[in-house]
Amino acid sequence: MAAKSMSIYLLKSGVTVEQAIKDSGGYEETEVAANVIPNLRVFLKPGHPKQPWWKTYLGLSEDLFQQSNSAIAFVGIGKRTFALAFGAGQHLLKEDSYVHDFGTRVVLNAVDPNKLKSTDTLDPESSQRRRTQIPYDGDLALLSFTSDSSVLKSLTGKARSEHSDLVRSVTGAASLRVTTPTEPGDLALLLKRLHQLYKSKEFRKTFPDIAQIRPITDPDTINPLNERLVASVFDVSAPIVLTVPDVLDYGDETYVQFSGRGVSEIFDDVYIKHYREYLEGKGITAESFTVDDLKHDELLLLDGSHETKQRWSIFRSLVFETQAGEGYSYHFSDGAWFRVATGLLESLQEFLDPYWIDTTLPTHEWTSEAEYNTKVSVATGSVCLDQTNISPAGQTQVEPCDILRIGEGTIEFVHVKIGTSSATLSHLFNQAANSVQLLRTNEEAAEKLLKLVKEKAGDDTAQQVAEALEKNAYTASIAIVSHKRTPERKSANLPVFSRISLRRALVALKAMGVTTTVQLVPDATDRAGRPKPRKPRSSASQ
Structure with missing residues (x-):
């Protein structure tokens, strides 16, 4: 038949x-x-x-x-x-x-878990979509599915x-x-x-962890969540963040601006307060504002000459979390909604919070991340390694750390990032794990690090670093610079997908035997409200 x-x-x-x-x-x-x-x-x-x-x-x-x-x-x-x-x-x-x-749900209940053929998955943090297929029957492990960081979009197998x-x-x-x-x-x-x-x-x-993160596609669920998102734009107490939805090179001079109803002033950094005041200046109120407005208005990224480099809709640039019903939270990022099981949030908090410490770094009060790293290194007698590279020739650049602190018989790799956007933090966390792994497995990388330290701090410091590397006498610290005034919330200050990627990095560092800490560094700069003077531009984005 x-x-x-x-x-x-x-x-x-x-x-x-x-x-x-x-x-x-x-x-x-x-x-x-x-x-x-x-x-x-x-x-x-x-x-x-x-x-x-x-x-x-x-x-x-x-x-x-x-x-x-x-x-x-x-x-x-x-x-x-x-x-x-x-x-x-x-x-x-x-x-x-x-x-x-x-x-x-039918497939999860009907399929033989050992006779799977294909998965379509989404990584919400990076928006990467991938299809994994195997030419024989297998399980989810063979299909490289990670339940705490990937969303299952589709599953194929034998019944x-x-x-x-x-x-x-x-x-x-x-x-x-x-x-x-x-x-x-x-x-x-x-x-x-x-x-x-x-x-x-x-x-x-059969699949106990597979539904920890689920994409929301049903309009009946999305529409009321979008209403909450829209309302939060005008609510100064709402847990909403406006961020550039991409990884940025903070070594380059960049500014931001809004468009959609005429261009705004130019700002040093992206902040929800800027956009709220932009709307209010155009006579927009919470009562008249809609999700279509979020999709229409744009965030512009400008270069040092105030020329537009990239642009994204405001809708895609928002990060927001809300509770709706028992057992789940809802997370919005990169223009999409995800349902996150409360059990996952609790397990993340249980794992991450013990790594949290009170800040050991000075408050950020300079104009850029690069200047912060330079000034703090001088003030603390450390070595600034921001924007350096220890990767072997021909390989992707790997920065050893931003600040190398020298102690008695030990060294500390400090990795610094301004802001709490998922894409930016993922890059930071990966850097922390990748640099240690590279130093442990590649002699050329270790030699490059010692050469950098010698050039910046002299022979004695380079010798201290060499001895620490030889004995594996080093630690790592992840420092997140933020305007958030709630350090007592520890990991809850971060978007859920940032917490997931942080746990992944900490697990990798723990497996290598590296003691790691995480700290929230206060940001005292007025990036939230100081517009930059407009420069003449060849063309204005409307």
Whole structure:
């Protein structure tokens, strides 16, 4: 019996076929002959015959007409309705009409955990998306899935033996893609079984950590969360951060500006207060402000000459966290919402907070990160290694640290970063772990470090560093410079994905036997409210 592949959606409870269909879908309901499939309604969109582009490209004379038909079939099973999409039939459905985790949950309950084939994952911190496939049956470990830092977008594998009479392989996301030998007369049975699998919570035993972070795609959930996000822009007490959604080189002179309703003043650094005052200056109030305004307005990154280097929507540049319901928090970053299990947040706090110490570095009161590192190194008798490189020739640059503090028989690699954006902090945490690993595994890197220290601090200091490296007598410190005045909150000061990447880095450092501390350094600069004077520009961004 030939197997058939189809995509299956589950309409939300109470949603009718008419409510699920887009008004401009271009589909028409077609008559269904006497059929063994009960409660069936089919909507069809015939394709238009056309010749493939390569016919003309290759100069072929034959008529090679082809067309692609699409259909969507609705099947009522008890009180619920399923939609079976064929071709491009899924485009007929309104996004808020179906259950967005139906496919994922069915697969997690139906799939054999040792017969997985493929995963589609998202790293929320970097917005990297990847597909991992293996040519044989395997488990999540073989597919390189890390439950505390990756979001599972789709999972493909063979069904458990007890389901093989109805489905052979399954792929789950918002919809469920199944390969099934089911004939029309058994379709109702298949859909009933799939609904039972959707309602089951057995997957929590097989995949206990897989749902710690989930992307939110259902408009019914996103819309009220977006309303909270919009309201927080005008709420000075809200835990909202405006940040450049990319890794920056703070060695370059950069400024920021807003556009969308005329350009703003130019500022030294990005800060939510700047944007709030920009809106108020244009007569925008909390009552009139919408999520579309956030998507329309832009954050501009300027170079030293005040020319635009990059731009992003304000919507993508916001980081926000909120509680909604028991057991979960919701995190917004890089223009997307994620549901984070409270258990994950608690485990992060339990792991990270013991690393937190009171700051041992001076308050930041200079104009840039580079100047801070230079001034603090002089004031504390340390070696400034900011913007240096110890990586072997031809490899990606690795900075040993920003400040190298010399003690009695020991040294401390201090890594400094201004701000608490996820992308910036991830770079900082990776640098802390990568530099130690490189120094331990590459003689050329260690030699480069000693040469840098000798040039900057002399032979005696270089000898001290050499002896410390030989004995592995060194520690690491991660210093986060921030305007936040709540050091007692420790790791909770950081966005959730920054906490995840920090834990990953600390685990790596612990495995290498390196004692590490984390500190929040007060930022006393007035980066939040001092505009820069405008310079003449060749063109203004509107």
